[in-house]
Amino acid sequence: MIPIEHFLYISGALFCIGLTVVLVKKNAIVVLMGIELMLNAANLNLVAFSQYDAQLIQGQMFSLFVIVIAAAEAAVGLAIILKVYHFFQSADLDDIKELKG
């Protein structure tokens, strides 16, 4: 059996990569991809920890829900990005600066 540490290394790395992408990249769609990486890092954790759970299944169930919600979030996100592109002719977050005060 693969020891639990290995899962944690991978999920930690995934989470950090996702967070870096979110913070560094300018394109809204790439930022959404970074968010997916963060959510999937958490999924990996949940499934890996699930084998130490007395009920064995809670973490896996949780990750299924997360996958569904991530899909819904991406759908809403892409729809809004489409709207943004329609108004600003760009999906670059630096160009979207109508609101300030």
Add this chain to the structure above:
Amino acid sequence: MNLSLSDKLNHILESISSLYAEGWLAVLFIALIIIELFLTSKKKLVLGVVALIGLAINFLFIQKTGTGNEAPFMLGLLAIHKSSLFFKYLFNFSGMVVILMMMLSGNNKQEDFKNYGEFYSLFIAIILGLNLMAMANNLLMVYLSIELVSITSYVLTVFKFDKKGAEGGIKYLLFGAISSGVMLYGMSLLYGFSGSLVFSEIASGLAHIPTIPVIIALGMTLGGLFFKISAAPFHIWTPDVYEAAPTPLVAFFSVAPKAAGIAVLLTFIQGFENFVQEEKGIIYLLGFVAGLSILIGNFSAIWQKSAKRMLAYSSIAHSGFLLLAIIPLSASGYSGLYFYLGIYVFMNFAAFVFIQFFEETSGNDSIEKMKGTGLSFPVIGILVVTIMIALTGLPITAGFTAKLFIFSALWEAYQNSGEGFMLTLFIFGLFNTLIALFYYLKIPFFMFFRPNENQQFSIQPVQTALLVVLTLPLIFFFFKPDVLTGFLNTLLF
């Protein structure tokens, strides 16, 4: 809890009796979509009346299901906590005010919705999510209900379908998704440390884990909640979203999701009471976030020209005060918190109702445009002065009483524990109330002490009536705070 399948099914069937209110909201959600299909005209009026009646009936369902015991149901996913009933009433009441605001917004040039059916039904879905947040007893349920509220809010932010709306929506979505990603990672770590998703079991499971990883995991989890209540390091989205979204919805965002975030935070903190009492790290974190929110909220609000952005920063500062009420971890702190929330609903909605009606007739919400309004409309002027004094927290309004309860709880905690940390927060909060005076009184200043130039403002009697109904409690509860505290005590204890 290894039950057989038939036992589980029976358990779920029994649980349904505690979920009448939520079931009714789901029915209302679908009913609004179906009714819209059959309507060709007057959609705004008919759908609004249906939603209003639906929410009024929901009060009865809440009352009926609320009187149960505190035992978890739905296989431990949900539980009716002591405070759930109060929060559900609060969400339902604010929902009704928002629908009234929607219906009263007449001959509106800017906010031309074509999709009232979707608007009202999505709005009901937010209330459903908020109710579930107030009852969540399990990390999965916390995540699901927060996402139900958030995703619906992203959609509704864009509902004006204009340039600002799209920008506000994308900012809200990206910040929201990032913070829920961080929260989820924190939750997965908590699950790993304790092997359970239920609050009470996590707290006992954490006992033999080194504190630093636990504080990191808890801090990440709380980050998502801080985003929902727009507390300081996670507040950046607030002014932009408030400026972009339809005004009735902004009023709702500034009250209800904030209260729901506080509800989840309370279940968290009360679930981890023993851990938090021993390890002060979480309390210091809360204190730091509260102080930063108050500071950033107040200082940024001073420079705002748009009334909505100003109230956005003011709502950040109010989140800070709400967090201050949790820090003493005492019964007086909690009852101060509920009182503050009860008053906050009235004063924030009243402020936004005024801004909405002003914005409709004058075209935008800049504070300078309010010149002379108080002189030509004395009744409105006096109401607005009352609301602003209440938001600042000065006497003859209940805003003062609410702040007094919170500060006396903090002082009591300082006297009992002798911690300088509590005293610092106490003094810091008092000074910030003074700063708040500068920007809140800017609106009455422009309304009364600047001459009127080509005034376009006008207000209908119905709209004035709504404003009066929301403002009178602010004065009433100052003279009779025991009415509200008595009501809260019957609900909560």
